[in-house]
Amino acid sequence: ELKQVTDNVAHELRTPITRIRGIAETTLNSSADRNEFREMAASVIEGSDRIIEMINTMLEITRTDSGVAELVRTSLNLREIIREAVDLFKPLAEDKNIALQLEIPPGDILFSGDRSRIQRAVANLIDNAIKYTSSGGLVKVSARSHPTGIKVIIADTGPAIDEKDISHIFDRFYRGDESRSTPGSGLGLSLALTLIRAHGGDIFVKSSPGRGNTFTITLPGPPLPS
Ligand SMILES: Nc1ncnc2c1ncn2[C@@H]1O[C@H](COP(=O)(O)OP(=O)(O)OP(=O)(O)O)[C@@H](O)[C@H]1O
Ligand SMILES: [Mg+2]
Structure with a gap:
């Protein structure tokens, strides 16, 4: 099991590093001018940043899974957290001509949890919904x-x-064939599931042709008295 995971990690990191190396090598072997070297350096920085982010996400997943990263629980109002997450993604949705709707009944939704980690899990699911839905579509967030x-x-x-x-899709690095034209590392859902499970919750997905995809995050109750 551990060996399998390590093999995957090695493979997943080798691919982008090989690509970056290729960019540098091509520039070095050509009669590139100063400007082309600048462009190469910019690509190398961008590619490296993406790999660093992947490594950080991997570490976050393993630390959370193993319990090394402890949750910082406070009393949260999910109503606020979800509204903030939706606001954050509004510009992205508008750019893609996707309607992003928020549907929350009146009243607080109180939960004792780790704010930044719950935010991250919700954000990863909204990110996917917008990323994989084509122009003219609808993304609805409710709680x-x-x-x-x-x-x-x-x-x-x-x-x-x-x-x-x-x-x-919840496996580390797994990406659907149809998604390969869209940037991503295949870590978003694994991290979201790890974070939600650390809170005693779970994530379920339901997909049906013509009706789209529904991801449901469950978190344990009962809610704190308000
Ligand atoms: N809302 C969705 N609609 C269609 N496909 C989805 C959706 N959410 C996830 N998927 C599929 O599940 C795969 C894994 O998702 P995940 O969020 O883990 O990785 P990613 O989006 O490819 O990359 P990352 O989130 O790390 O940038 C995606 O590549 C895509 O194939
Ligand atoms: Mg994703």
Whole structure:
């Protein structure tokens, strides 16, 4: 199991590093002028930053999984957190001509959790919904508090996730074939699931052709008394 994970990591990191190396090598072997060297340096920095981010995300996943990274729990109002997350993604949705809707019943949705980690999990799901839904689509974010717990639902009208992919999308580095034209590292859902599970919750996905994809985050109740 550990060996398998290490092999994957080695492979996933080798690919982007090989690409960066290729850029540098090509420039070095050509009669590039100063400007072309500047461009090369900029590409190398950009590519390196992406790899550093991947490594940081991997570390966050392993530390959270193993319990080394402890949650910093405070009393949160998910209503606010979700509204902020939706506001943050408004410009991106507008750029892509996607309607981003927020649907929360009146009243606070209180939960004791780690603010930045819950924010990150919700953001990763909204990011995917916008990223994989084509122009003219709809992304709807809703949240509800039940006596038994809290549900946060992110639904999109994008193409349904392939049946062969659905059991793998929460795996580290896994990306659907159809998604390869879109930038990403395949770590977003693994991190989101790890963060939500650390809070005693879970994430479920339902996909059906013509009806899009629905990701449901569940968090344990009962909510704190208000
Ligand atoms: N809302 C969605 N609609 C369609 N496909 C999705 C959706 N969410 C996830 N997927 C599929 O699941 C895969 C894994 O998602 P994940 O968020 O883990 O990685 P990513 O988006 O490819 O990259 P990253 O999030 O690390 O930038 C995606 O590559 C895509 O194929
Ligand atoms: Mg993602």
